[in-house]
Amino acid sequence: MLPNAVILILQETLEAALLIGVLLAVSTRVHDSKRWLPIALISGGCVAAILANQMGIISEWFDYAGQELLNALFQTIICLTIALAVWLTATIDPLDPQPGKVAAFSHCAIIIIFCAVVREGQEIILYLSGFMYTENFQKVLTGGALGFSIGASIGILLFYSLVDHAGRERRAACLVLLALFAGNMLSQSTLLLMQIDWLTQSPPIWNTSTLVAETSIFGQLLYALVGYEATPSPIQAAAYILGVTLVTGANFMPRYYPDKKKQQVQPVRGNDA
């Protein structure tokens, strides 16, 4: 019972922990207060508990498609908000951060982590609730705490390895990770829509299960980090590319279309000098 609890809670925690690690590294660059983290964790945990409690009713929505639709909605929100957060950070000057944009980034971070915690939290609560009145509850709780600690440690490790690098390298690494996260979220949401037959399933475009099995530790880590799927369908791959493109485009857009207000202000400053 204990190893299963460790693995299950680790799987559920890892995704949110990695996302928090990257967002914390980004927020260090834009000199954000990081108050968004406890707000997102607490509110996400509370909503996860409410949704877990009401999951029986939610599951029956839209002819037993409620659970998938809700999770797909959260995943799409995560993807779009990551793109918005990346666009904001690309327009923030680290040497002179505009308070309005930094505050907007904090709001994006709250939405992203809130959705991630709600999504994974409800499953953890449902899992633990199944053992609540059994003799195994303490064992499961210990295993869960262990899995949670490992997941959180990996997130912390990612944060420190990111902030350890110089500005440009860190920015590039954060962008790549956030783009892959966004792609993963959108790809997973299409999978959920296929599960309820709102999207048509088609044969996988490749099968790499013999190369890297999804059940292996490496496969699990790849899944959490880059959304690895051994047998993805064309729609999943298209959604993945769309998510990655959205975030990458959001990062490079300010470079080609700079802020007009900023451009107008700069010559005035020049004249004053």
Added chain:
Amino acid sequence: MNRLIIKRILFYFGLLLAIAVSPISQAAPIIKIEIKDHLFYPSEFSVPANTKIKLLIINNDPTPEEFESYELNREKVIIGNSKAVIFIGPLSPGTYPFFGEFYPKTAQGKILVN
């Protein structure tokens, strides 16, 4: 200019979603699976290849269970004493194992596609 590009991106995203989403479900053969004492009944069954199947999973246990299959790319929590619907396929011939993630030692099964 920025707004125009964002509008264009959102338009094409919406268009893609509208094309991909098919709200009307086609009738698919239904296979009923029951969960009792953290075991699947039937734990093994056959389905035809290249056919969409509707799995109706009834959890008779008071505790929740998660139907999961890496091979089918499916994952769904089923609350205690409730039922859930999962669509699978069209699948190519082969064996597709599934398990209950909350009780993986006992809740095991496989779908034979032929």
